[in-house]
Amino acid sequence: MNYQAFAALYDTLMAEAPYDKWIDYMQRQLNKSNLVGIRVLDVGCGTGELLVRLNAEGAEVVGVDLSAEMLAIAKEKCEKADFSPLLIQQSMTSLEALGEFDVVTVFCDSLNYLESEQDVLDTFQSLYEQLKEDAVLLFDVHSVSKIEEGFIGHTFAEDAGEIAYIWTSFQGEHPNSVEHELTFFVQNEQNYYERMLELHKQRTYPIEQYRQWLAEVGFCDITIQADFTTETPSNNSERIFFCARKKSKGF
Known part of the structure; x- marks a missing residue:
């Protein structure tokens, strides 16, 4: 994406x-x-x-x-x-x-x-x-606890009508880091849903x-x-x- x-x-x-x-x-x-x-x-x-x-x-x-x-x-x-x-x-x-x-x-x-x-x-x-x-x-x-306990290993999802997403968080390559894999489904003008991918990396201390x-x-x-x-x-x-x-x- x-x-x-x-x-x-x-x-x-x-x-x-x-x-x-x-x-x-x-x-x-x-x-x-x-x-x-x-x-x-x-x-x-x-x-x-x-x-x-x-x-x-x-x-x-x-x-x-x-x-x-x-x-x-x-x-x-x-x-x-x-x-x-x-x-x-x-x-x-x-x-x-x-x-x-x-x-x-x-x-x-x-x-x-x-x-x-x-x-x-x-x-x-x-x-x-x-x-x-x-x-x-x-x-x-x-916070460190938010990264380690609030994100890593969790999946979040929401359907907001024209936009829906699945958000899965994995352990990052560094201590206290996380990788967020987001898959979006976005409704286009033809009323089809386009699939889009995004990867976000975050790190705290x-x-x-x-x-x-x-x-x-x-x-x-x-x-x-x-x-x-x-x-x-x-x-x-x-x-x-x-x-x-x-x-x-x-x-």
């Missing part, structure tokens, strides 16, 4: 995604009821759902994604919402200088698609360089490993919470949230 086809299906598959909860989490971390005047770089922006919501909250947004097809849909979506943010096709591991931002976000477990430990470390360095002094990086990742990498790059005041709450992660947590501040020169 090509990225163009997957991008077209993405919003349907993500219809129940808790985008507003990501916005709420961000507001809590910034101690703001709105985001007016905040400059945000959303990395792994996909089809732009968070960009639209952030703009509605008054933020100035820039989006980055590796997929040109995703960005094309994001462009249309943002224009329909009457704004035209800068959208850039780049890898998060090696972002060019895009200016300085108050916040960089990497939500919806986008970081888990990085293939190696060095990719994660390079990404943290790349994101650090996009931030103003005392600005913050916000991101979430799958223990919380302390992420903390160590963030500190190595120069982040400080690292706050770690779980599952859109203010609670400390437990063995049963599924999504781990990190807030890390870029050190000021006088720190």
Whole structure:
């Protein structure tokens, strides 16, 4: 299955995604009821759902994604919402200088698609360089238990009428990694169903490993919470949230 086809299906598959909860989490971390005047770089922006919501909250947004097809849909979506943010096709591991931002976000477990430990470390360095002094990086990742117990060995399926899918998850080649094999059946104009295949690989790491990498790059005041709450992660947590501040020169 090509990225163009997957991008077209993405919003349907993500219809129940808790985008507003990501916005709420961000507001809590910034101690703001709105985001007016905040400059945000959303990395792994996909089809732009968070960009639209952030703009509605008054933020100035820039989006980055590796997929040109995703960005094309994001462009249309943002224009329909009457704004035209800068959208850039780049890898998060090696972002060019895009200016300085108050916040960089990497939500919806986008970081888990990085293939190696060095990719994660390079990404943290790349994101650090996009931030103003005392600005913050916000991101979430799958927990180790979510990968090992919530995905591996499980099969998920849904029939949504025009789109149906079977999603099977297998042990990946690395510790705490998973391969998602997705088979889609998409109804075409002739009312036949086309079969499409997609393979997604994700990898996560223990919380302390992420903390160590963030500190190595120069982040400080690292706050770690779980599952859109203010609670400390437990063995049963599924999504781990990190807030890390870029050190000021006088720190």
